[in-house]
Amino acid sequence: MNQTKRSVTINPGMLCQPIGAMQAVLGIHGAISLVHGSQGCAAYPMRMFNRHFQEPVEIALSSLGEDAAVFGGADNLVKGVHTLAARRHPEMIVVLTTCLSETIGDDIDGILKKIEVPVTLIPVHTPSYVGSHVTGYDNAIKALVVHLAEQTGPTNKINIAIGLLNPGDIRELRSMLDKMRVKAILLTDLSETLDAPLILPRPTFPNGGTTLNEITDTANSLGSIAMCKHAGGSAMQYLANKHKVPVILGATPIGVANTDVFLENVSNLSGRPVADELRRDRGRLIDAMIDVHFKVAQKKVAIFADPDIASGMARFVHELGMEPSIIATGTESKEFVKDVQAIASQTGHEMEILSGCDLYGLHEAVKEVGVDLVMGNSHCKYIADDEKIAFARIGFPVFDRVGYQRRSIIGYEGGINLVDMITNSILDHADAA
Numbered sequence: 001m002n003q004t005k006r007s008v009t010i011n012p013g014m015l016c017q018p019i020g021a022m023q024a025v026l027g028i029h030g031a032i033s034l035v036h037g038s039q040g041c042a043a044y045p046m047r048m049f050n051r052h053f054q055e056p057v058e059i060a061l062s063s064l065g066e067d068a069a070v071f072g073g074a075d076n077l078v079k080g081v082h083t084l085a086a087r088r089h090p091e092m093i094v095v096l097t098t099c100l101s102e103t104i105g106d107d108i109d110g111i112l113k114k115i116e117v118p119v120t121l122i123p124v125h126t127p128s129y130v131g132s133h134v135t136g137y138d139n140a141i142k143a144l145v146v147h148l149a150e151q152t153g154p155t156n157k158i159n160i161a162i163g164l165l166n167p168g169d170i171r172e173l174r175s176m177l178d179k180m181r182v183k184a185i186l187l188t189d190l191s192e193t194l195d196a197p198l199i200l201p202r203p204t205f206p207n208g209g210t211t212l213n214e215i216t217d218t219a220n221s222l223g224s225i226a227m228c229k230h231a232g233g234s235a236m237q238y239l240a241n242k243h244k245v246p247v248i249l250g251a252t253p254i255g256v257a258n259t260d261v262f263l264e265n266v267s268n269l270s271g272r273p274v275a276d277e278l279r280r281d282r283g284r285l286i287d288a289m290i291d292v293h294f295k296v297a298q299k300k301v302a303i304f305a306d307p308d309i310a311s312g313m314a315r316f317v318h319e320l321g322m323e324p325s326i327i328a329t330g331t332e333s334k335e336f337v338k339d340v341q342a343i344a345s346q347t348g349h350e351m352e353i354l355s356g357c358d359l360y361g362l363h364e365a366v367k368e369v370g371v372d373l374v375m376g377n378s379h380c381k382y383i384a385d386d387e388k389i390a391f392a393r394i395g396f397p398v399f400d401r402v403g404y405q406r407r408s409i410i411g412y413e414g415g416i417n418l419v420d421m422i423t424n425s426i427l428d429h430a431d432a433a
């Protein structure tokens, strides 16, 4: 089911394309996004990042006004690139289009080719009248490998496209890979750039992040995995088509079964066995699940998140003995619908599937189906409050509680965090009733 039959969106369930692309760029060392658009196209995403990640974030802007809307924004873009290169000395500037610059028809690829600066320039097309932040992230990761990946000789690394996840998730991923002694190129790694230690004076660009050399090297890897196929899958597929790097799309390692599959995939591509330590972590997760079984079993859940997170979460709440009753995403995707239908038929649960829904549509479904728990970003709190049901925060943005971005939801450790979060939400709600 999708919500687009209505002629108006009420409380949008997705963000615009450039914000997803910006998040991808924030995970690259020494890189900065230059948004080719007007003020709000940079101001609102920066605020969103500040609130969710609790970190200062720098986004540059070509600052298009009325004159550019009529005569074109090339002058602003050229001046913006020169100013940014001269003042901030980045290693790479990623130019992101917006609704306005795409509608004007500025040829950013052509404009960038003529600019001479000692900085790598990458154009990314992110018009926000199509797709969502998920599409923007996917487009940005693909643009990076299209422009930078180069065959120079085989390595023993694997590529992992992360998707729109948090610093805590990337740390958990690194921990799993370290336990298996697998070397990986992460596209892109914001574990340090968006969760940096306090360093004074503050460096121009945060330490950490994926380097440009690593992105170049993705063409030489043993294989690629897109943890979230909607967000990073296109880039991994491109590496397979162009550079013959074997690709696996999914599974997002949320919960027991998906993490098992993910680790098997890592093992198959890298040739490294799944470490015994990870099997112990798996056992701890299952123990945590059994401990809470009587508190959560048969509770009906509405899940609202980006497509791969929502489908991964649906499988996990099923593993917990709960009933995934509404599985919703703000990004319209046939693939998402197919994924959730497959989970429904494998698990025998009846699920309301909402693809491309807004929060009004989600609220209507919650009222109609009747659930015990809503899982979603901070905006979904109002639905849970109105319906007097429990609420667990997942996704982006989470701005009304601290620490979400530091914890993982992926891997066995992330599963334990989710068990605690889900169970405590239900217990807190019962206490408050």
Ligand code: SF4
Residues within 6 Å of the ligand: 016, 017, 018, 037, 038, 040, 041, 042, 044, 097, 098, 099, 100, 127, 128, 129
């Ligand atoms: S104009 Fe388009 S790109 Fe800019 S903030 Fe609005 S939706 Fe996003």
